[in-house]
Amino acid sequence: MSDIAIHVxxxxxxxxxxxxxxxxxxxxxxxxxxxxxxxxxxxxxxxxGKHEEExxxxxxxxxxxxxxGEAIGIIGxxxxxxxxxxxILSRITKPTQGTADIYGRVGSLLEVGTGFHxxxxxxxxIYLNGAILGMRRHEIAHKFDEIVDFSGVEKYLDMPVKRYSxxxxxxxxxxVAAHLEPEILLVDEVLAVGDAEFQKxxxxxxGAVAGEGRTVLYVSHNMTSIxxxxxxxxxxNSGSILMEESSDKVIDYYLEKQQTTNTFSxxxxxxxNQQEIHFSNLSIDPxxxxxxxxxxxxxxxxxxxxxxxxxxxxxxxxxxxxxxSKILQIHSKHMNRDFQLKKEITKVRVSLDNLPLSPGNxxxxxxxxxxxxxxxxxxxxxxxxxxxxxxxxxxxxxxxxYPVLVKSNWELM
Amino acid sequence: xxxxxxxKQTENGNNKSLHxxxxxxxxxxxxxxxxxxxxxxxxxxxxxxxxxxxxxxxIRITPPGRWPSLHLQELWDYRDLxxxxxxxxIKVRYKQTALGxxxxxLQPLLTMVVFSLIFGRVAQLPSEGIPYPIxxxxxxxxxxxxxxxxxxxxxxxxxxxxxxxxxxFPRLLIPFxxxxxxxxxxxxxxxxxxxxxxxxxxxxxxxxxxxPGFIFLAVLxxxxxxxxxxxxxxxxxxxxxxxxxxxxxWMFATPVAYSSTIVPQNLLWLYSLNPMAGVVxxxxxxxxxxxxFSLPYFLLSTGMVVVLxxxxxxxxxxxxxxxxxxx
Numbered sequence: 248m249s250d251i252a253i254h255v256x257x258x259x260x261x262x263x264x265x266x267x268x269x270x271x272x273x274x275x276x277x278x279x280x281x282x283x284x285x286x287x288x289x290x291x292x293x294x295x296g297k298h299e300e301e302x303x304x305x306x307x308x309x310x311x312x313x314x315x316g317e318a319i320g321i322i323g324x325x326x327x328x329x330x331x332x333x334x335i336l337s338r339i340t341k342p343t344q345g346t347a348d349i350y351g352r353v354g355s356l357l358e359v360g361t362g363f364h365x366x367x368x369x370x371x372x373i374y375l376n377g378a379i380l381g382m383r384r385h386e387i388a389h390k391f392d393e394i395v396d397f398s399g400v401e402k403y404l405d406m407p408v409k410r411y412s413x414x415x416x417x418x419x420x421x422x423v424a425a426h427l428e429p430e431i432l433l434v435d436e437v438l439a440v441g442d443a444e445f446q447k448x449x450x451x452x453x454g455a456v457a458g459e460g461r462t463v464l465y466v467s468h469n470m471t472s473i474x475x476x477x478x479x480x481x482x483x484n485s486g487s488i489l490m491e492e493s494s495d496k497v498i499d500y501y502l503e504k505q506q507t508t509n510t511f512s513x514x515x516x517x518x519x520n521q522q523e524i525h526f527s528n529l530s531i532d533p534x535x536x537x538x539x540x541x542x543x544x545x546x547x548x549x550x551x552x553x554x555x556x557x558x559x560x561x562x563x564x565x566x567x568x569x570x571x572s573k574i575l576q577i578h579s580k581h582m583n584r585d586f587q588l589k590k591e592i593t594k595v596r597v598s599l600d601n602l603p604l605s606p607g608n609x610x611x612x613x614x615x616x617x618x619x620x621x622x623x624x625x626x627x628x629x630x631x632x633x634x635x636x637x638x639x640x641x642x643x644x645x646x647x648x649y650p651v652l653v654k655s656n657w658e659l660m
Numbered sequence: 661x662x663x664x665x666x667x668k669q670t671e672n673g674n675n676k677s678l679h680x681x682x683x684x685x686x687x688x689x690x691x692x693x694x695x696x697x698x699x700x701x702x703x704x705x706x707x708x709x710x711x712x713x714x715x716x717x718x719i720r721i722t723p724p725g726r727w728p729s730l731h732l733q734e735l736w737d738y739r740d741l742x743x744x745x746x747x748x749x750i751k752v753r754y755k756q757t758a759l760g761x762x763x764x765x766l767q768p769l770l771t772m773v774v775f776s777l778i779f780g781r782v783a784q785l786p787s788e789g790i791p792y793p794i795x796x797x798x799x800x801x802x803x804x805x806x807x808x809x810x811x812x813x814x815x816x817x818x819x820x821x822x823x824x825x826x827x828x829f830p831r832l833l834i835p836f837x838x839x840x841x842x843x844x845x846x847x848x849x850x851x852x853x854x855x856x857x858x859x860x861x862x863x864x865x866x867x868x869x870x871x872p873g874f875i876f877l878a879v880l881x882x883x884x885x886x887x888x889x890x891x892x893x894x895x896x897x898x899x900x901x902x903x904x905x906x907x908x909x910w911m912f913a914t915p916v917a918y919s920s921t922i923v924p925q926n927l928l929w930l931y932s933l934n935p936m937a938g939v940v941x942x943x944x945x946x947x948x949x950x951x952x953f954s955l956p957y958f959l960l961s962t963g964m965v966v967v968l969x970x971x972x973x974x975x976x977x978x979x980x981x982x983x984x985x986x987x
Contacts, residue, residue: 254718262985338721338828340984347721353828361826364748366755371748378744379827 252431252462253313253336257345259486260306260331305331307486308345315350315430318463320477320494322470322501325571325610325627328486329466333357333433336464351462354381354429360420365409369400369419372408376423390426397452398422418445425452431462450475468569468608470498502632511629524550524560524588525623526613536602537636538652544577544597548615548623550588558617559585562595565612566604567627574650575604585617603652606635724981735830742833746840749812753841764848768804772797779917788919788950791860794853798947799916799940801849802878806885806936807907808842809835813886814903817894821987831980835886842882857947867946874942877965881935884969891976894987915940921952932957935965 306328313319321329334340336347337355362379363372373394377387387394395401398419400411408416434453450472457463457476467473473480473494480497482490490497511529528547536542544564563578577597579585586595610630615623638652735742754760772793779785780792787795813835817824820834857864893899911917914936923931931937938961945953979986 334984335721338719339825341724341981342721343723345723348718349721350718353719355827358826362823364752366752367748371751375744375748378741379823379829381741381829384740384744 250315251312252315252317252350253311253464254348254350255309255311255336255345256347258306258309258332258335258342258347259304259344260328260335260340261302261343262305262331263302304486306335306342309483309486309488310345311481311488311491313462313464315462316460317479318457318465318477320473320480320497321464321466321483322473322480322497323483323489324630325569327483329483330357330435331486332483333435333464333466337433349431351430352381353431353433354427355433355435356380356424356427357433357435359417359424363408363416363420366407368407369404369411372419373423376420377426380424380427381429382427394422394426397425397448414445421445421449425449425456429461431464432456433464435466436468470502474498524548524615526615526625526628527592529611529613529629531629531631535632535634537634538604538606539601539636539638542599542602546595546597546613548588548593548595550590550593558587560588560615560617560622561585562597563614564597565614566609567612568650569608569610572650574609601638601654602633602636604633605650605652606633607650608632731830735832738829738833741829742837742840745833745837749838749841750844761848764845765852767845768797768800768849769852771800771804775800775917785918786921788921788952790862790948790950794856794860794862794948795919795944795950796917797853797856798944799914801846801853802874802881802939802943803911803914803916803936804849805842805846805878806882806939807911808845809839809882809886810889810903810907810910812842813838813882814889814893815900816886817890817983818897818900818987824987825984831983832887832976835890836883839879839882839886843879846878853947862948865949867949870942870946874939874946877942877962878939880969881939881965884935884965884972887976888968888972891972891979894979894983910934910936913937915944915952919950919952928954928957929960932960933964935961935968937961938965 309328309332321332323329331340333355334357335342336349337353337357339355339357360376362376364375367375373391374384374387377394378384395404398415398421400415400419403411403415408419411419453463453465453472453476463476465473465476477494480492480494481488482497482501490500492500511526525548526546527549528545530545532543532545533540546562546564548560548562561579561584563576563580565573566575566577568574577599579597586593608630609632610627613623613625613628614621638654754763757763759766775796776793779796780787785792816834816838817831823829823834824831889899889903913931913934915923920928920931920937920941938958941950941953941958941961944950
């Protein structure tokens with residue numbers, strides 16, 4: 248028996264851009280067929296160029312090897328291709344090029360509670376979810392008590408899960424997943440749910456799995472958990488492997504790089520030069536903001552119109568956490584402010600006295616428009632790390648899982 | 661954190677040992693103090709054996725090939741999931757309905773009553789000397805199974821998209837599993853038919869022995885249509901809107917409400933290209949011994965079922981690899 252668990256060779260995956268049209272309709276196919284001869288008669292080179300632009304490589308020539316019993320962390324920014332890699336390895340989707348050989352039974356956990364049915368009871372969902380994750384019926388029956396025990400929802404086992412609180416739901420879902428015993432386990436950021444205590448419990452379970460000599464491939468934005476679980480890590484950036492080293496080295500490099508590269512990037516598939524008005528830059532001051540401390544966002548808008556528009560424009564900054572949950576919106580309209588754009592560059596400074604975010608990584612969406620009309624909208628164009636800081640004097644804020652903090656007055660009545 | 665790394669590396673080589681595993685667990689993941697997770701380490705169930713044998717052959721993940729294979733072995737390995745998906749559909753089906761499973765009896769019964777009134781009484785359609793309610797009910801049995809497959813299996817992949825994008829399993833299980841709840845209704849309705857045959861004092865004929873064959877054919881037809889429509893629906897959502905019309909149209913092209921004796925003789929071959937025509941005629945012949953059953957036309961119809969089934973499988977497998985990306 249060889250000691251290799253996963254062997255990946257030149258793996259690539261190409262996706263189509265343009266999520267707006269997730270499915271075809273027959274009409275489109277007929278229209279395209281009708282247009283094709285005309286398009287062929289017309290300017291061929293432009294249509295060909297456009298065709299190229301519609302695709303992008305989510306993974307580009309990835310090769311690596313994982314030994315049996317090894318726990319490997321996979322690190323990278325949002326959209327770097329981590330999830331695509333796990334999706335290919337768990338056979339949900341096929342690669343466009345390259346091969347991957349997997350020696351052993353694979354269990355993948357890309358989401359907790361996959362296939363949970365709201366109408367079914369907790370007990371029934373354990374069997375359903377277990378089977379979906381690849382457990383045999385007698386195996387689930389064998390581990391049933393253990394699963395219930397781990398979840399801590401035994402009182403509500405015969406209640407439909409639609410009446411569960413979201414915390415209970417997640418506990419039950421993870422409990423099933425945690426008792427999956429494949430030889431190779433692929434995990435994607437599923438531990439980020441639930442309260443802090445339960446997260447610790449889950450990490451403990453994951454550690455146990457890794458300790459049993461199973462192979463684990465673990466995607467997470469939680470560097471502490473990666474450091475705890477994985478000896479080695481792979482850093483992925485724009486679909487390629489940037490670094491493959493011991494976890495502490497990779498994490499150090501990644502965090503350092505992330506701090507120095509929190510620069511603005513237009514990820515929109517629209518060509519900025521085509522737009523007369525668009526965001527051209529965003530920066531923050533200081534570069535490493537701290538919880539509870541002042542922070543400035545400096546937004547730059549470029550306007551190439553010759554005629555100076557008299558329209559009044561509003562700007563909104565949306566902050567999202569690493570799980571892409573919307574956390575905070577900073578909107579000029581809320582403060583009853585709007586801006587008249589100058590020709591060329593308009594710079595706007597937005598100041599917060601006390602950054603109300605707990606320590607962690609956040610990324611930014613930018614919106615420019617007037618009323619409900621959108622002129623430019625950028626998703627995930629910037630990301631930054633909030634370091635621990637003092638919210639009120641001498642009160643050091645730790646990340647307790649609640650992202651937003653506000654100042655409050657407390658008095659005895 | 662760095663303090664832990666060297667220790668981890670020394671443990672790395674020996675982590676197959678149970679003892680080491682416990683040590684590892686306690687030292688590295690010090691935050692976990694739960695009894696449960698420790699138990700899991702102390703009593704490692706022979707997971708791989710329980711899970712149907714250690715898979716020594718590597719799974720090779722490659723770009724989609726030109727010739728899809730059927731993976732029958734894999735379907736068999738996942739049979740537990742098939743049952744559980746079917747069980748889920750059945751369990752959820754009549755949740756929050758006042759009448760519950762009585763719907764399985766009521767649906768074909770009410771259709772039969774309507775048909776008997778409209779086509780039997782008002783339109784006076786011939787029923788080859790068989791009492792009209794029995795005549796139409798014997799056809800409604802396979803028809804409703806088929807209609808169920810069109811509607812439910814047709815939409816099954818799309819309505820299970822959460823599963824398809826998050827977990828791997830043979831995708832065929834989804835339309836197959838959906839059919840099971842239809843089979844359940846079929847079994848109930850079959851019981852109703854037997855009661856009705858007693859009430860109308862229809863003699864039991866030897867041809868009843870061929871019933872399993874016709875039931876198999878009905879299931880095969882339903883499967884064929886189910887896999888075709890479900891795979892098409894992933895790519896073209898038009899299918900969803902087409903299904904209700906298709907079902908209506910198809911029913912009138914099938915001898916459910918009338919006897920195929922009213923079809924002109926020179927058009928019978930065309931009529932028999934409908935796979936369901938053969939199934940329905942076969943059911944009637946086995947149960948009631950009607951005279952309109954003709955073997956050549958039946959075989960033509962059955963041939964169409966086989967063609968539909970295998971082209972459906974081929975199409976499904978060709979599209980299967982991109983389901984997760986397209987759905």
